[in-house]
């Protein structure tokens with residue numbers, strides 16, 4: 001089966017719609033990093049993060065509610081969380097109560 005190209009491959013992040021939405025998210029969040037804000041720090045946001053990844057929920061890619069303004073550092077940490085499953089730990093997905 002041929003994998004359908006994802007939004008990233010389609011140039012989603014270079015599109016006008018994304019650039020517009022990204023700006024709206026930053027304006028909504030007053031250009032402040034939302035993660036830093038939770039810790040009481042005031043940091044200028046330079047990145048806009050998808051709370052639910054585009055790969056998993058392309059339908060929410062252009063949903064303002066799914067966007068969060070972050071500083072570079074916090075954005076890097078979100079990537080880290082996703083990509084680095086600790087070695088030696090088996091991730092077991094449970095579907096309908098049965099481990100796959």
Ligand SMILES: [Zn+2]
Pocket residue numbers: 033034035036037043070071072073074075
């Ligand atoms: Zn931050």
